């Protein structure tokens with residue numbers, strides 16, 4: 706593996722879309738992605754790369770030129786929520802368990818810690834995603850609220866949605 710972690714470039718747009726399609730298929734019961742509703746659009750993806758805010762952090766993990774992991778942290782720009790940033794992460798199954806997710810989360814924690822606005826990092830995780838919950842706990846995230854049966858899975862069963870958070874200041 707030739708791993709690189711960096712900010713996305715315009716030329717990564719197609720590979721980012723392919724990554725999103727792949728992880729959506731690989732994780733039918735643990736990920737909610739926009740792709741489940743709508744075909745991804747290249748132009749839209751390019752605009753997303755162009756318009757990353759100064760308090761946001763989007764990183765891609767690449768094996769060569771291929772995107773195999775993404776972390777996406779958005780700062781909440783609303784005045785009363787200006788101390789909050791939320792992130793989501795995905796690493797392709799083939800590359801899981803090699804520390805890539807940990808590297809991506811560490812980058813986000815470091816960025817948020819150094820950022821003048823962000824005080825609290827939050828995320829949501831499905832209650833059935835024990836592996837991810839364990840990983841977040843390792844980084845000091847704590848479960849803060851559980852929305853019961855908030856997620857309806859493809860087989861019509863339900864799982865909880867857990868809000869986890871970590872204060873970085």
Ligand SMILES: CC(C)(COP(=O)(O)OP(=O)(O)OC[C@H]1O[C@@H](n2cnc3c(N)ncnc32)[C@H](O)[C@@H]1OP(=O)(O)O)[C@@H](O)C(=O)NCCC(=O)NCCS
Pocket residue numbers: 728732735736794795796797800801802803804805806807808829830831834835836837839840
């Ligand atoms: C969760 C995820 C980002 C972790 O990335 P990763 O590169 O595998 O993470 P790392 O290699 O740094 O850390 C692995 C740790 O994550 C945890 N973990 C995450 N997913 C796991 C899984 N499916 N099975 C077992 N452990 C898992 C374990 O605690 C593991 O620690 P261990 O190796 O000591 O057992 C990745 O597995 C993934 O994208 N999964 C599918 C999408 C998803 O669930 N995203 C999070 C939605 S909230």
